[in-house]
Amino acid sequence: MNVVVAPDSFKGSARADDVARAMSDGWLAARPHDHVLLRPMADGGEGTLEVFASAVPGARWVPVTVAGPVGEPVDARWLWLPPAEDAPGGTGVVELASTCGLELLGERRAPWDARTTGLGQAIRAALDHGVSRLAVSIGSSASTDGGVGCLTALGYAFLDGDGRQIAPGARGLADVDRVDRSGAVALPPGGATVLSDVTNPLTGPRGAAAVFGPQKGLAPGDVAVADEGLRRLARVMGGDPSAAGAGAAGGTGFALMDWGAELRPGAVEVARLIGLAEAVSRADVVITGEGSFDDQSRGGKAPGLVLAEARRSGAAVGLIAGRIAPGTDLTGIAQHLTLDALAGDVEAAQRDALRWIAEAAQRLGRMW
CATH class of the missing domain: 3.40.50.10350 (Glycerate kinase; domain 1)
Incomplete structure (x- = not known):
């Protein structure tokens, strides 16, 4: 059989x-x-890259060193998938979990300082490699920084009222006054797809801070403060904070949509690609x-x-x-x-x- x-x-x-x-x-x-x-299947969380590697002939690991969840160097890797008719330069698959994910903290938690910078650095490495499209797996996040770290690595600048770069992590969101997109890198020709099994909005009772913040270390009294920071970010950036998946990975879904990426159910996209x-x-x-x-x-x-x-x-x-x-x-x-x-x-x-x-x-x- x-x-x-x-x-x-x-x-x-x-x-x-x-x-x-x-x-x-x-x-x-x-x-x-x-x-x-x-x-083997995955839905956008930890292990998604290994699923692609085992299922796609010719897949190749590419090492990269990035900033971990609290800024420490992390030896990570992204996955290159061979060229296809609609992706002559191949597809880059990048994973949040292995670059700046919760598992990298071990037993520690850093609810105010954890950031997504490493994910943006890995995305940029794949772009520099010349991939024609991206798939970004954003499960297992350690942070609630609204994806600011990721977008900063992609060339955005998030500034306070005095024109200075805001602090990394969730603690900087209270100070964000404007965003400068003039230095943002372009998406690859085939676009970028974000893989997630989460449909939560950015803010509110089902938002990133309220639902996922406690497992990242936010105390009950801190949830409202972090949520207000995400609301401020949304007001400054524009966009739709109520969009399904905007709250994925502490708001990284919202950030990557601003960059131009498309959010899709992780399992559906994994099934298509394998x-x-x-x-x-x-x-x-x-x-x-x-x-x-x-x-x-x-x-x-x-x-x-x-x-x-x-x-x-x-x-x-x-x-x-x-x-x-x-x-x-x-x-x-x-x-x-x-x-x-x-x-x-x-x-x-x-x-x-x-x-x-x-x-x-x-x-x-x-x-x-």
């Missing part, structure tokens, strides 16, 4: 590309003569999964997109999840297994996730 393996990451346990390999190894242990094609629909159209069986599968997984998340493609092509679906929430709709899924059931509990499954994923895939293969 032709089998497509297209999982998301098992958050906190294993990256999507490693999950896909474990599923393939397990399946082939049960059915060694099947043809298995790996198409050729998921074409792969699934030739499959007899599709295996997908994620750490916790529930009814929201059928929405804009990666497993839901894989299920929809399988339904269109008529392929049977197998699901492997860390856990499945009680009452979850499993319509259209031929077989499913959970790691917590195989390992005995969630903690045991998380400790050795790839082993249990391979075991689950082997059992699924025997079911067929």
Whole structure:
């Protein structure tokens, strides 16, 4: 049979590309003569670059040193995808998580000083390389700086009432008085696409500060202050702070829209760039999964997109999840297994996730 393996990451346990390999190894242990094609998925967060690297032939890593979330040097990398008819210079894929993301802070938090400068520097490096288009993954942000750091690296100037550059991070937003775009670098010929699974606006009760600020270290009393800073930024810059996704990555979605980038659901764009629909159209069986599968997984998340493609092509679906929430709709899924059931509990499954994923895939293969 032709089998497509297209999982998301098992958050906190294993990256999507490693999950896909474990599923393939397990399946082939049960059915060694099947043809298995790996198409790991992502939605714009951490691990998106690895997904592209494993799924796109000819993809090449390009090292770059950038400013981390609090300005320290970080050895990062962006991904070059080979030329296409509409991108003769190739596509540059840049990731916020690996340049200035929350994970780089470890246990620390810097809610007022963290900034997105490193993301802008990585984008600029890809532009200097000559790419024809950009894909920018903005999940796992450490900051609520409204994307000011990113745009500053792209040539914008954010000035206070005395014409001086504002302080980096969220703390500088209270002083922003005007923005100078005269030095901004141009988008590549094929444009820039921003990948995110977040649709929150920039400000308000569902905005960047209110919803995501606390996980970045904002105290309850600080949320309103940070939100007002984002409101001030929006008044100075113009644009639509209520736009879906403007609040992604602490307002980086809003900033990149000002530059001219287009925001798209991360899973949809990843699926397009890795050729998921074409792969699934030739499959007899599709295996997908994620750490916790529930009814929201059928929405804009990666497993839901894989299920929809399988339904269109008529392929049977197998699901492997860390856990499945009680009452979850499993319509259209031929077989499913959970790691917590195989390992005995969630903690045991998380400790050795790839082993249990391979075991689950082997059992699924025997079911067929």
